[in-house]
Amino acid sequence: MTSKRCCTRQGEAQDWWEAFEYGRPANAPPITWQEFRENFRSYHILEGLIELKQGEFHALKQGFMSVVEYRDKFTQLSRYAPKEVADDADKQHLFLNGLYDGLQLQLMSNTYPNFQTLVNRTIVIDNKRKEMEVKKRRLQG
The missing domain is CATH 1.20.120 (Four Helix Bundle (Hemerythrin (Met), subunit A))
Known part of the structure; x- marks a missing residue:
């Protein structure tokens, strides 16, 4: 039951994490924070949005x-x-x-x-x- 509640609360993030883990080789080294962050950002944050926010930052x-x-x-x-x-x-x-x-x-x-x-x-x-x-x-x- 704990596992089910966890997945329900996490939603899309849980789905992404499971797919990310599944796509890695079985003998791959542990996931570093940097690797997690880069992959998470590239999947969830659109490049166009990042460019818009960068422009907003420069114009601030x-x-x-x-x-x-x-x-x-x-x-x-x-x-x-x-x-x-x-x-x-x-x-x-x-x-x-x-x-x-x-x-x-x-x-x-x-x-x-x-x-x-x-x-x-x-x-x-x-x-x-x-x-x-x-x-x-x-x-x-």
């Missing part, structure tokens, strides 16, 4: 998103361009280029040891900018 700009929303969208879409964000410096460069100009300008003059440090600094600077805008509006009003 912060716009009206908060830094956290932008970071989340950047992270989500970067999954479709893994080679372009494999190197931390490249990942930082792409993230920085998508930020609005004023924030980019403030961050460009520094070097950050890693992507997370850049994101943290971006949040702090953007928050300070927002505080200053609120003070400015109060003074003007």
Whole structure:
């Protein structure tokens, strides 16, 4: 009964896995995570969709998103361009280029040891900018 519930819950993924295992030679080495991931992606994620998401990733700009929303969208879409964000410096460069100009300008003059440090600094600077805008509006009003 456990086996039947497992298969029912898994549906198409279970069917794919069983077909994948069946298609391998009996004496094949254990399946690595990389092998599983590549085969699963090639079967379930259409190449055209990946290309569309890569294009969306390259066109991504912060716009009206908060830094956290932008970071989340950047992270989500970067999954479709893994080679372009494999190197931390490249990942930082792409993230920085998508930020609005004023924030980019403030961050460009520094070097950050890693992507997370850049994101943290971006949040702090953007928050300070927002505080200053609120003070400015109060003074003007």
